[in-house]
Amino acid sequence: MKKELNIMERIAEASKAITTGVDKKDVEHWVEVHIMGKAYKVPADLTILTAIEYAGYRFVRSCGCRQGHCGACATIYRIKGDYKLQCNLACQTRVEDGMELVQIPFTPAPRAFYDILKEDYVVNVFFKFYPEVARCVSCNTCTKACPQDLEVMDYIQAAIRGDFESMADKSFDCIQCGMCAIRCPAEIIQYHVAQLGRRMYGHYGEFEPEHLKKRIEEINEGKFEKDLDELTSLSRKELEKLYAERIREKE
Numbered sequence: 409m410k411k412e413l414n415i416m417e418r419i420a421e422a423s424k425a426i427t428t429g430v431d432k433k434d435v436e437h438w439v440e441v442h443i444m445g446k447a448y449k450v451p452a453d454l455t456i457l458t459a460i461e462y463a464g465y466r467f468v469r470s471c472g473c474r475q476g477h478c479g480a481c482a483t484i485y486r487i488k489g490d491y492k493l494q495c496n497l498a499c500q501t502r503v504e505d506g507m508e509l510v511q512i513p514f515t516p517a518p519r520a521f522y523d524i525l526k527e528d529y530v531v532n533v534f535f536k537f538y539p540e541v542a543r544c545v546s547c548n549t550c551t552k553a554c555p556q557d558l559e560v561m562d563y564i565q566a567a568i569r570g571d572f573e574s575m576a577d578k579s580f581d582c583i584q585c586g587m588c589a590i591r592c593p594a595e596i597i598q599y600h601v602a603q604l605g606r607r608m609y610g611h612y613g614e615f616e617p618e619h620l621k622k623r624i625e626e627i628n629e630g631k632f633e634k635d636l637d638e639l640t641s642l643s644r645k646e647l648e649k650l651y652a653e654r655i656r657e658k659e
């Protein structure tokens with residue numbers, strides 16, 4: 409009897425189909441997905457990104473780090489029989505049978521130019537550069553669209569209240585994928601607003617920690633120059649050994 413594969417083994421098996429060109433007959437699990445309206449049979453358990461590549465597409469845009477950090481591979485899809493339009497990252501989402509999907513290569517989202525050193529640390533800075541924030545109708549669509557599960561509506565509301573700290577905190581993990589802005593009925597570009605908020609908070613709201621001041625002084629005094637010279641003179645192999653043997657900070 410064939411061994412039942414666990415999910416990690418199934419993903420590995422499916423990925424082999426594109427990374428090593430394994431014979432199709434050796435792939436056990438298949439699903440049918442529609443990519444921009446055209447049906448394809450792809451190994452089950454691939455990510456959307458690799459499934460699109462398996463189907464023969466080559467990414468010029470809509471693909472970046474492949475690790476869920478860069479926000480480049482925004483994808484939208486519906487699953488057969490489900491009314492819900494889903495937003496996610498193609499590199500972090502597995503294909504499912506009956507997916508109708510399309511990549512969003514780019515979100516048109518004009519960004520304001522400013523010099524935070526010339527701006528006052530007050531709520532009006534948001535209305536000055538992104539007046540559309542005032543149009544937020546608190547529908548929460550942006551929160552539902554966010555693949556990072558951020559409370560997007562809450563951070564926009566924090567901006568409207570001038571609560572820089574809350575906004576910086578709530579938007580900290582934003583990867584600028586653009587999904588929130590695409591769905592917003594008020595046409596707010598949430599992630600640009602959040603970036604302004606974090607920059608303002610980083611400069612005006614946070615006190616410079618003592619240890620950071622001390623470290624900057626040490627750098628300026630050249631305390632680390634010798635260590636740095638030694639490091640940059642090492643070979644890749646020596647660096648890898650040093651990295652493997654490094655002393656880890658206690659958690």
Ligand code: SF4
Pocket residue numbers: 479553554555556557558560581582583584585586587588589598599
């Ligand atoms: S807040 Fe918007 S841009 Fe940022 S990760 Fe969420 S959906 Fe993407």
Ligand code: SF4
Pocket residue numbers: 543544545546547548549550551560561564591592593594595596598
């Ligand atoms: S989608 Fe737009 S209007 Fe709706 S809560 Fe988010 S920012 Fe406000």
